Amino acid sequence: MSTTAVPDVAVATVDEGFWTRNRKAGAVLLALGVLAAVLFGALATGQQARFTLSETEGGAALEINGTIGAILFGIVAAAAGGALLAGVPKRWFTLVLGVGLVAFVLSFLCWQVSAAPEGRNFMPMVNIVRGTFVLALPLIFGALAGVLCERSGVVNVAIEGQLLMGAFSGALFGSLTGSVWVGLVAAAIGGAFISLLLAVFAIRYLVDQVVMGVVLNLLAVGITGFLYERLMQTDAAKYNSAPRFSNWEIPLLSDIPLLGPALFRSNIFLYLGLLLVLVIHIALFRTRWGLRTRSVGEHPTAADTLGVKVLGLRYRNVLLAGVVAGIGGASYTLALYSFTKNMIGGKGFIALAALIFGRWSPTGALLAALFFGFADQLATYLGAIGSSIPSQFLAMLPYLATILAVAGLVGRVRAPAADGKPYIKG
DSSP states (O other), X not given: OOOOOOOOOOOOOOOOOSOOHHHHHHHHHHHHHHHIIIIIHHHSOSSEEEEESSSSSSSSEEEEEHHHHHHHHHHHHHHHHHHHHHXXXXXXXXXXXXXXXXXXXXXXXXXXXXXSOTTOOEEEHHHHHHHHHHHHHHHHHHHHHHHHHHTTTOOOOTHHHHHHHHHHHHHHHHHHHOOHHHHHHHHHHHHHHHHHHHHIIIIISOOOHHXXXXXXXXXXHHHHHHHIIIIITTOHHHHSOOOOOOOEXXXXXXXXXXXXXXXXXXXXXXXXXXXXXXXXXXXXXXXXXXXXXXXXXXOHHHHHHTTOOHHHHHHHHHHHHHHHHHHHHHHHHTTTOOOOTTTTTTHHHXXXXXXXXXXXXXXXXXXXXXXXXXXXXXXXXXXXXXXSSOHHHHHHXXXXXXXXXXXIISOSOOOOTTTTOOOOOO
C-alpha cells in the first residue's frame, strides 16, 4: 500500500487591507470637514451666530462670528477625519467620530444661524433640546418595544401599527370619558392588541414575522382610518377631543440651566420614557427575567433544556412590548395633537432603525432616538428661520439621517441569534 505525502500548507492570516471601516469613515469625515470649512465658511456671514441658553433671543448666549465658526468647526471635523484615517486605536473610534460629526453640524449651524434674517439669527437651545426629546418620544417607546420583542427572538416590524393603535385608542377613549388616565390605559391596550395578533400568528402559527408585521401595520392603518372617518370626522367634539396631560415641573431640577427647562418641565411621557429605558436596561442585564429573555433570543433550545418556558416568555414579552408602544402612541394624542389618519407617519420604522442603530440595547436605542429626534427638530428650526435650503429637503432630513445612520454609521451589528426564527418545541 502506497502513501501520499501531504505538503505543508502555510496558514495565512486574513489581511483586512488598508481601507478598514474606521479608515473609510475617516476619509468620509475628512471630506465633510473640508467641505464644511470651504463651502459653509464661504456661505456664512460676518454676523454673530448666537446660541442662546434660553427659549428666546435674550439671556446668556454662546456667540461666534459666523464665518470664523464655520471654518473653525470644519477644520475640527477634518482633523477628526484625518485622525481616523491615520488609524486611531479602536477604543477611541466612537469618541473621535462623534467629535467630528458634532463639529460638522456646528459648522453647518454657524452658516445657517449667521445667514438668517435680522431678528432670527439665533438658536434657542432650550427649545431645540425640548423639541428633540418631544420628537424622540415615540421613537424611544417604539425602540423599547422592539428591544423587548427582538431580545426574545421575535422580529417586531409592527411598531408602526402599535404606535398608531395606541394613539387612536388614547384619543377615542380619552374623549369619551374625559379622562387622560383612561385614555392612557386604552392606548396601552390598543398597542397590546396589535402585539397579541403578532404573537399568536408568529409564535403559534409560525407565520413569517416580517410579513406579519407589515400586514399588522396595514391592519392598524385600515381600522383607525375607517373609525376616524365614521366617528371622529362626524363628531370631533365627542370622539376626538381628548384632554391633555399637563406639564409637571420638578423643583430644583427645573432650574438647571438649559437642561432644566427642557427636561424637567415636561409631561408624564418624557419622565415615563426615560424611566422605562432605565428599568428595562437594568431588568434585561441584571435580573433573572433578563437572563432568560436573552437566552431565549440567542439559543431557545438550550434555554428550554434548562427549564425556561420559551413560548410563554415570548408571548409575555411581545405583549409587554405592545403596551410600551401603545403608550408611546398616546404621547401624540394625550399630549400634543388630535388624532388624524396615519398620524404616526413612518415613525415606527424610524424606531426600528433606532433599535438597530442602538444595537438592541435600551440605552443605545435612547441615544439613537435622540439623534433622529434632533434631525427632525433641526428641520423644523431651519424652516422657521427661513433657511435657503429647499423645504422639500428639510422634510426629508429625518429620513435621510435614518438611512445614513443605519447604512453608514452602524457598522457590523449582530441581532440576537434566534431573532425571527420560530421555535418548535421538540
